[in-house]
Amino acid sequence: MYKVNEVFETIQGEGSFTGAAAIFIRLQGCPVGCSWCDTKHTWDIKDELAMPLGDIVIKTAETEHWAQVTAAELLARFIQEGYQAKHVVITGGEPCMYDLNPLCELLHQNGYSTQIETSGTFTIKAPAQTWVTVSPKVNMAGGYKVLQSALDRANEIKHPVAMEKHVDELLQLLQHTDTKAKLIYLQPISQQRRATELAIAMCKKHNWRLSVQVHKYLGIS
Numbered sequence: 001m002y003k004v005n006e007v008f009e010t011i012q013g014e015g016s017f018t019g020a021a022a023i024f025i026r027l028q029g030c031p032v033g034c035s036w037c038d039t040k041h042t043w044d045i046k047d048e049l050a051m052p053l054g055d056i057v058i059k060t061a062e063t064e065h066w067a068q069v070t071a072a073e074l075l076a077r078f079i080q081e082g083y084q085a086k087h088v089v090i091t092g093g094e095p096c097m098y099d100l101n102p103l104c105e106l107l108h109q110n111g112y113s114t115q116i117e118t119s120g121t122f123t124i125k126a127p128a129q130t131w132v133t134v135s136p137k138v139n140m141a142g143g144y145k146v147l148q149s150a151l152d153r154a155n156e157i158k159h160p161v162a163m164e165k166h167v168d169e170l171l172q173l174l175q176h177t178d179t180k181a182k183l184i185y186l187q188p189i190s191q192q193r194r195a196t197e198l199a200i201a202m203c204k205k206h207n208w209r210l211s212v213q214v215h216k217y218l219g220i221s
């Protein structure tokens with residue numbers, strides 16, 4: 001069973017799948033506590049805020065409501081809603097609090113590709129074909145060993161930056177990671193001008209890529 005905060009079809013706005021039509025599943029719950037997090041409404045799991053999946057799918061505002069569902073119920077809902085996207089992004093909250101194997105396997109069997117957006121603070125439980133985006137959160141719950149195994153598994157590393165020290169953190173993490181087959185992105189925090197300028201300069205300096213949360217510039221979810 002998965003606790004789901006939101007389900008919606010949109011355009012992937014971050015990382016290497018930017019521009020791809022995608023179905024997003026936003027899972028409820030995250031203990032990491034990033035001060036600049038743009039999805040704080042997913043942090044807590046409040047029993048009294050449970051609601052049916054049908055109500056979750058039509059909700060338009062960011063709320064702390066969630067629905068408890070199976071993988072099969074989610075797939076059935078995609079079909080019922082007439083979603084055409086064949087790429088599914090599982091985010092949160094922190095999706096790796098959950099075992100994502102049953103969900104991803106069912107989606108793969110039904111012709112979807114899958115992608116996870118994770119902080120690297122929980123062990124990743126997902127099939128080998130799943131594209132893993134790690135947005136590393138340092139000095140947070142989970143510890144160094146878990147984060148390193150997430151970085152090793154990552155297909156792309158997408159580091160949120162606002163200050164030089166965030167770049168230094170990434171450089172430190174990459175020292176212990178084989179990055180040959182990985183894409184490395186900097187993502188400016190909250191579209192701040194200074195963060196964006198820093199990210200551009202550092203992408204040029206280190207030959208990394210820039211991810212700018214295109215959906216926020218477009219004003220879409």
Ligand SMILES: C[S@@+](CC[C@H](N)C(=O)[O-])C[C@H]1O[C@@H](n2cnc3c(N)ncnc32)[C@H](O)[C@@H]1O
Nearest residue numbers: 036037038039092093094117118119135189190
């Ligand atoms: C909301 S998080 C959910 C998934 C997971 N907990 C994680 O942190 O990767 C999804 C992505 O948004 C990024 N993010 C969150 N708040 C942001 C902000 N204010 N500006 C830029 N990126 C942000 C995270 O770093 C992560 O890459």
Ligand SMILES: Nc1nc2[nH]cc(C(=O)O)c2c(=O)[nH]1
Nearest residue numbers: 011012013014091117215221
């Ligand atoms: N369009 C769109 N793209 C996204 N890529 C990652 C997102 C996330 O919240 O994890 C996200 C999101 O919330 N919306």
Ligand code: SF4
Nearest residue numbers: 030032033034037119
């Ligand atoms: S780990 Fe992700 S969801 Fe959790 S607080 Fe940080 S950015 Fe937000």
Ligand SMILES: [Mg+2]
Nearest residue numbers: 038039091221
């Ligand atoms: Mg988002």
